Amino acid sequence: MGTALRLTENAAVDASREDSSGYDAEGKTIIMNKAMRDSKKGTAANAPAPLTDWRVETLARLRELIRQADPGAVEEVKWRKPSNPAGAPVWSHAGILCTGETYKDKVKVTFAKGASLPDPAGLFNSSLDGATRRAVDFYEGDKIQATAFKALIRAAVALNTSARATARPARAPKESKSD
Numbered sequence: 001m002g003t004a005l006r007l008t009e010n011a012a013v014d015a016s017r018e019d020s021s022g023y024d025a026e027g028k029t030i031i032m033n034k035a036m037r038d039s040k041k042g043t044a045a046n047a048p049a050p051l052t053d054w055r056v057e058t059l060a061r062l063r064e065l066i067r068q069a070d071p072g073a074v075e076e077v078k079w080r081k082p083s084n085p086a087g088a089p090v091w092s093h094a095g096i097l098c099t100g101e102t103y104k105d106k107v108k109v110t111f112a113k114g115a116s117l118p119d120p121a122g123l124f125n126s127s128l129d130g131a132t133r134r135a136v137d138f139y140e141g142d143k144i145q146a147t148a149f150k151a152l153i154r155a156a157v158a159l160n161t162s163a164r165a166t167a168r169p170a171r172a173p174k175e176s177k178s179d
Helices: 034-039 054-069 146-166
Strands: 004-007 012-014 031-033 074-078 088-092 096-102 106-111 134-139
Touching (some): 054 088, 054 096, 054 106, 096 146
Antiparallel strands (some): 004 012, 074 088, 088 096, 096 106
16 A cells, blocks of 8 residues: 555644545544545645544544444445545445535435435435435534434345345356257
8 A cells, every 4th residue: 555644734644554545543534645645736735625623523423323323334435536535435235325425514424225215203304306315414513313313224224135135136047059
């Protein structure tokens, strides 16, 4: 693995021993590897400002709730690009459960199959017109309804695992028509 830079408020420091997922072990610091840094005109000073505010705390709390609701969920970082070198966390269990994205004014958690999930607490407040996805936008100062959020995660896991169990089996190889 190449040398990585941990971006802090003061300066970029060597973080070659840190996880290359885009966040440190606590999920609170953006990690930028050399290739990402070089793509930003060669200096760490041109990199996006690190997230060190309420959005980081909110995403860390959501990450904790997802782990509590489904200890078997796998978190990966996907969709890295120059405008978002840290990428987006994606949680999956027998398929994508949800993604986490940070914006200037909100943290968005998008459930891949949200339209098929029960939401008795009414957490879904975004992407309501879509046929498949639903999202929850968390704004600064919002209180996270932990019980309802964990119920959504568990419902997403149940939907993904039931879809796998009832999926059409793979076709058997065709037999040759030789006599």
